[in-house]
Structures are given as C-alpha cells and as structure tokens.
Amino acid sequence: MSKIAVLVSGGGSNMQQLIKNGIKLDCIIADRKCGAEKIAKENNIDFFQFERKGISDKVFELLEKRKIDLVVLAGFLSILDGKILQKYKNKIINIHPSLLPKYGGFGMHGMRVHQEVFKNSEKESGCTVHYVNEEVDAGAIIEQERVNISSAKSAEEIQKMVLEKEWILLPRVVKKLIEK
Numbered sequence: 268m269s270k271i272a273v274l275v276s277g278g279g280s281n282m283q284q285l286i287k288n289g290i291k292l293d294c295i296i297a298d299r300k301c302g303a304e305k306i307a308k309e310n311n312i313d314f315f316q317f318e319r320k321g322i323s324d325k326v327f328e329l330l331e332k333r334k335i336d337l338v339v340l341a342g343f344l345s346i347l348d349g350k351i352l353q354k355y356k357n358k359i360i361n362i363h364p365s366l367l368p369k370y371g372g373f374g375m376h377g378m379r380v381h382q383e384v385f386k387n388s389e390k391e392s393g394c395t396v397h398y399v400n401e402e403v404d405a406g407a408i409i410e411q412e413r414v415n416i417s418s419a420k421s422a423e424e425i426q427k428m429v430l431e432k433e434w435i436l437l438p439r440v441v442k443k444l445i446e447k
C-alpha cells in the first residue's frame with residue numbers, strides 16, 4: 268500500500284476529493300495556517316504545519332521519517348527545491364488550474380491563472396496534473412482535463428468550472444499512480 272502525503276496552502280478541497288474517493292492519506296503538510304487542518308482533524312489524518320522559510324528541507328525530513336511513496340501538491344503555494352526533488356523524482360505531483368504549458372510558471376496560481384485566461388478571451392481552459400521538477404510547472408504532464416469556458420462571464424466562473432474538473436482529475440491520477 269502506498270503512503271501518500273498531501274501538501275496544501277488553502278482550504279483543501281482537492282485534498283478532500285482524494286479522501287472522498289477512498290484514497291488513504293498518511294499525512295497532510297501545510298505551509299501556513301489554513302482550512303485543510305480542519306479536514307485533517309475530521310478525518311483523523313496527521314497534520315503538520317511548517318514555516319515557508321526552509322520548507323523543502325523540513326518536508327524532506329518528514330517524508331523520509333514517514334517513508335512516504337507519493338507526494339501530492341494540492342494547492343500548495345511554496346516552491347520545493349533541493350534534495351527533495353532528487354530523492355522524490357517522479358514521486359511528487361501537482362495539480363495546476365490551466366492546460367499547461369499555458370498559464371504556468373512562477374506566480375501563476377489560483378485566481379491569477381483564471382484572470383489571465385479570462386483577460387485573453389480563451390474559449391478553453393482546464394487543469395493539469397504533472398510531475399514536479401526544478402522548474403515551476405514545467406515537469407512532465409501526466410494527464411489533463413479540458414473545459415469549454417466560452418460561456419464564462421468572469422474569472423470566478425472559470426475558476427468554478429475548472430475546479431470541478433480538478434476534483435475528478437486528481438483522484439483519478441492518484442489512483443492510477445498508486446496502482447502501478
């Protein structure tokens with residue numbers, strides 16, 4: 268059985284979808300005080316919170332101690348670097364709210380992505396699960412879900428449409444990876 272750690276910064280809705288889909292999480296790690304802590308407590312999952320400064324090393328030590336097999340970034344806003352990326356190569360995945368490589372990279376997360384998509388009058392958006400490497404949002408793409416956003420009247424509407432697809436895509440990809 269795979270031991271999974273989820274890294275979060277916000278409300279934890281993607282993490283909650285993993286739980287709802289029967290994916291057992293070993294622990295949840297946050298880089299700030301956030302709503303995901305409540306979900307962790309409600310589901311009896313170990314929760315850890317670290318300061319953002321030096322977070323890669325702190326997370327690395329915890330992953331090693333707990334013998335984690337797969338790391339899922341689900342709305343995690345800190346950038347991982349250093350030895351964690353070498354040791355966990357192709358074992359760290361991220362969900363991103365666009366069809367990468369479009370609208371990816373440093374600073375492109377959450378509403379910023381959807382605002383850019385809306386500003387550029389895109390007719391299609393979506394979400395991507397990819398492997399994490401040294402470059403922000405540039406790791407190999409595992410799978411994507413497309414969303415027709417031609418009827419969207421705002422960035423908030425796009426966010427809602429894309430998030431619904433994220434809730435389907437992330438559990439599906441995690442299940443495939445742990446069954447390998």
